[in-house]
Amino acid sequence: MSEKKAYPLRINAAVLAAMQAWADDELRSLNAQIEYVLREALRRNGRLKNSNDSERATSD
Secondary structure: OOOOOOOOOOOOHHHHHHHHHHHHHOOOOHHHHHHHHHHHHHHHOOOOOOHHHHOOOOOO
16 A cells, blocks of 8 residues: 555635535545545546556545
8 A cells, every 4th residue: 555645735615515525425535535536637647657556545
């Protein structure tokens, strides 16, 4: 398992609410959903090479 690092994130309230609703629909924590969306965007754009880093995020 890869190392996890904390990072403070400033985010628009409407975007945060939409991410929370999506996370709820997918039965993930908000943190896991944000990580999943970021990981998928990186993978689609060829910026994530390590297969271990492209695993689906699981609920915290």
